[in-house]
Structure formats: C-alpha cells, structure tokens
Amino acid sequence: MSSSHRAELSAALSTLRAERPLIHNITNFVVMNFTANVLLAAGASPAMVHAAEEAGAFAAISRALVINIGTLDAGFVAGMELAVASATARQVPWVLDPVGVGATGYRTEVALRLSRMKPAVIRGNAGEIMALAGAAGSGRGVDSLSGSEEAIEAGRTLSHLTGAVVAVTGATDFVIADDVIPVTGGHAISQQVTGTGCATTALVGAFLAVAAPKDAAIAGLALMKRAAELAEPGSPGPGSFATKLIDAIAAVR
Amino acid sequence: MSSSHRAELSAALSTLRAERPLIHNITNFVVMNFTANVLLAAGASPAMVHAAEEAGAFAAISRALVINIGTLDAGFVAGMELAVASATARQVPWVLDPVGVGATGYRTEVALRLSRMKPAVIRGNAGEIMALAGAAGSGRGVDSLSGSEEAIEAGRTLSHLTGAVVAVTGATDFVIADDVIPVTGGHAISQQVTGTGCATTALVGAFLAVAAPKDAAIAGLALMKRAAELAEPGSPGPGSFATKLIDAIAAVR
C-alpha cells in the first residue's frame, strides 16, 4: 500500500523547512546520531541536552521537546523531568517515546510518571502502547510481537487517560485521539534498522513545533513511511537502507 | 584465505533467525548503534539497558548478555555487575569484551573483576587478552599492536584461570578452550571501522543464546569474517565498507 497523507505532509514539511525550529531531544544513546541526522534531513535544528543543570533552561528556548526512555538512568530521568516541567510552563509541546515500557518495573514506573506530565503525543509500538495503557504488554523489550491493530483499543484508553494523541506504529500506523486515523505505506525492512521508531518520534516532535498534535503525529508518521518507500528500492540490505533513508527524508518534498 | 567454518555458521544462523533471541547489551557509547544494527542484521533482538535500577531484571528476561567496558564509568560498572549476577543466577550465558584492559589501572581492575564472574566467553584483541592474562599487554588502548598468534598462550592461561572460552581476534582469529581453533577469512579494512571487534563480541553473545560457548564463539567470529569478505569488494573506503558490512551480515545464509 503506498503512503498516505501526502498533501498534509508536503504542507507541514514546507513550514518546517522555512522555520527550522530548534528541537530539544533527551533520547537514548543508541539512536542519538541517527535521530540528529533524521531531524537535520527533515529540516529541523536538533540538539541533544540532558544534564539536570541545563535541561530546563534548554527546553525553554526550544520549539518542541522529544523524550525517549530507551537507555534511561537516574541522571537522564532527572533531566527529562526538569525539561518537561520547563516545557509545560512555557507551552512548548513535547512527545514521549516509552521505549520498552513493560520490560522492567523501573521502566514502567518512569514511563507512567512521564505519561502523566501532559505529553502532546505518545508514540510507541503495539507492545509499548498496550503496556503503558495497562493492557497486556509483551514485556519483551524494544521489539513488539503484536500487530499495531491490536493496540488500537489500548491507544484509545491511553489517549483518554493522558489527554495525549497516541501514535501506534507498525505495518500500518494509527494516530488515535477522538478518532483513529491510519497512516499507510512504508517497508518492512525498517524493522531491521535500529532507531527507526525512535526517529519517527523525533519527527513527530519536529512537526509539533509547527502544527497541532494530531497533525504533527500524522506528518511525522507519514514522512517516515514515505521515506522508507523511497529508500528501499535498490537497497541491498539494512545498512544501505539506513543510509538511503536519510537521503530520502531530505528528498521528500 | 577464505573464511572457515561455513557449515557450522550456516546452522547456527538458521537457529538464531528462527528463535530471534533477546540479547541484553551493556556496551560502550561509541558502538551502541552499530552493535544494535549488526545484531538485527544477524537475526537477534538487541536491547541496550544499563541502569542499576533495571539491569538485573532485564538480564533475567534475556537469552544472553554482552558486557563491554569500552566507555566504562562507575554507573555502568554497577549495572554490569548486577546484570552479570542476575544472568549467572538464571544460567543466562554472557560474554565479556575487556576493551582497552591494561591501559589504565581502573580499566584493568574492572576487567579482572568481571573476568572472575564466570563469563562463558571472553573476546579481545591480542593486546587485551595478553593484558588480562597478566602477560605483557601493550597498554596502548583499544588498538592492538600484537598479532593474534602471540596471544594464544595468554589465551590458554586466561581460559584456564576463568573457565571461559577465549576468543582472540586479529588477521586470523583463535577460539581457545581445551584446544585452539583458528577462524580464518575477513579483510584488513575491518580495522579501519570502529566497533567491528565490539560487534563481533555481540555476535558471539547472540550465538550464546542458541549454542554452547565454543560453538557460539566460532559462529560469531566466522560470521564477522565472512561478512567482511562479502562487503569489501567494491567498497571505496571504510565508510562504505561499514554500511555494506551490515548488508552482508543480513545476507549471509
């Protein structure tokens, strides 16, 4: 199925590239480089800043904030909470990626606490969204064993509980708020590249700087789906695909 | 010399890809992304989890554990020791990569302490294996100045002292336990890409989830050697080679 929401994406990308907003990321070690390159390719201005000494001050000068708990520890969580508090006080929108929630008690506790701090969007795979909603998560870590369709009900619950737009990604993505909007397209090889989900969250964060939460979620998901379609043909494997995915994000108009 | 152990590798890869085991990594910042992509290409399901609050719990739900001290600090070492203790209690096998042991007293002390906690496999270059065995290490950091052959005796000593299978990598690799098994093939350009050694350790970790330690070490080393052979032709330099190496790992059957 070819990618959906092309017209909306095109409009959102034009605004993003014209404004080049500063996007504050507190994300995991595995994907920091890939995320920064994805955001640059999309047209945003990324920065990674996590220290408690400055995370609040930096969120205050940013246009949106991305919080990803992939390699969380006490120091990073302290920075996340200060950044979120500062962002909230200044109406800077933020997106939460609850990587691996359900895998350990610590991870679940931190993800739940953050989810109650009014994120504009929560983006996860089916297992994560189900775990965070209190439904039966797989507890398997960062890879989901469930199809995204199975998490729609959990997504509705989570959206209701938190007030956030919920984005479940998978073979088809769903943006869940008062309604459920499918985002189609993409390619399965994305699952063989670490950080494509995390980078999708970061793209949603970039669009939060220039669009309302539901529109930002659709644009972020649609951009990653579209770029994967463009990058896959001629990629002999996941290494080449990851490189071409960045090229493709920069090439989408 | 073309790569050895193709039949064993093929069998081990089939099992790995069928079972897709969760592999818990506490590794260094430099190679986290590359390692995750190498493990995904091989067919494993990688996760990077280091916090003391959850490292033990995460090791308990994993099929194997990879410990790499490249960018160690007190927080990471605490997580490593909790993960190892938890893995040991549940008979989850683990592999130790003593990056740069011998370069500083702190690094040597941590590597020695971990080596006494019953790793199934220890993987290092010649300088690291010699330093860890108490033989004359080069003290030069992460690049070895010695040929792998020179470390065979140290490898025997280290295997005897720790009970681990010892894997020394270099132009020819050696898997050392009761006997010494050479693993041939590969390409020298691998030395120009950061993290190929660390990623080899992670591959050994992945195979530990589906094979006995000696077989896992052989399969991990043989896969990296074979992939390097496939990736090198047509690579104009180390950047392209690193990308194609991931493609090649995914392509090996």
Next chain:
Amino acid sequence: MSSSHRAELSAALSTLRAERPLIHNITNFVVMNFTANVLLAAGASPAMVHAAEEAGAFAAISRALVINIGTLDAGFVAGMELAVASATARQVPWVLDPVGVGATGYRTEVALRLSRMKPAVIRGNAGEIMALAGAAGSGRGVDSLSGSEEAIEAGRTLSHLTGAVVAVTGATDFVIADDVIPVTGGHAISQQVTGTGCATTALVGAFLAVAAPKDAAIAGLALMKRAAELAEPGSPGPGSFATKLIDAIAAVR
C-alpha cells in the same frame, strides 16, 4: 572555491599515518561513532575515555586530547577537567570544542572554565566563538546563524584572552592567532550531517600530536574541507554524503 592548503595537508597526513598517534577523546554521545571513524580514516588511533577514575591516566599516555562539551553533564565535566590537568602537566596538547556555548548558563560556565585551562586550539562555529569571547552570541544551540567572517574579531579576542589558536568554521574557515588564515573549500551539505564540526575538532586534535597548534588547526580544517569536496559529487543526500565523507578522508593523500 576549491580547497586550500593542499601541500601542508599532505605533509601533515603523511606524518600522522606514519606515527598513528593515540588520540584521547572526551566528546559527546551524538558524534562518538562518527568521530572515531573519522579519526581512523585519517590515520590516527582514537579512544573514548571519560570516567574520572581513569581520564587523567589515559590522557597521560595519549599524544593529544580532544574535549567536546556537546552532551556535557557533571560526570563528564569531572573527567574533562582531570584529563586536561593531566595533559597539561605532561605537555600533551589539547583542543576544546565549546559546543552550544551561550545556549545555557551551565554550558557557558563550563566552556569558559575549560577555555582558561590553556587549550592549544579552540574550534567552534561563529556563534560559539562569539559567545565564548563575550561578544553577542546567538544563544541558539549547536547551529550557528552567523557567518564565520563575523566572528573574526571575536576570535582575535578569544585567542588573546586564552593563548589558544582559534579556529572558526563556516563557509570559509579561519585560523586565528597572531594572523588570520582563511581555509577554503568544502561543501554546504556538510551542515546537514550532524557532527561534521565535532569531527573537524577531532581532526585538529589528531594533527596536534604531530604539528604545532596553528599548523594542526590548518591541517584539520583543510582535511575536512577537502574530503567534503571529494565526497559530495554523486551523493544523493546527506546520508550517503556522511558515508562517503569517511571514504574520502581515508582517500586524501
């Protein structure tokens, strides 16, 4: 404009590749992998070591030290200060990259403190050099909104205050000490790849092991400019360009 300083670069590269000096990096999480691969491609032997327990000891066995505050926190800053003190005591030269100075008070305070510890070279974009010199910085984070020419006066001031050679990078780079030397060439696509500035700093660090500060700065800047020119043709986007940039650094003679 094609790249300048080819003859000096060629001589410095020959020495670097013959000596393969160990370069100690305390740099940010985003660029650690890219930086290590850039240094390997250039012919240096990179290591990333940040823990307070060993940063001083490691600096003492290194030929040069690279300090980059991109993702600073208290733990990393402690390691940086110990490494710098150890390097200074042993006349190991070091380069400072004050990433994002001016964006937060914490970042400015740390950058200023480090700048007073006698770096041989300070490398930044125009906004960073102006902020560090006390001139009107943009306060925008890691991307500069000012042209490099605008920072020449601030660079002179900073060089005078600190005793360091100051390298301002941009469309044209400038090496500022008693005189102002332009380094030309390169390609604007470099700005779409995260860490090209940080990697340039690391190249300056590598050349500090084999050349005087002003010559090292010129060689590091000229190498990145030259490699970008070689890598850009045929790169369909920033992902491919980043990969080919590493190939190109290895290919420059």
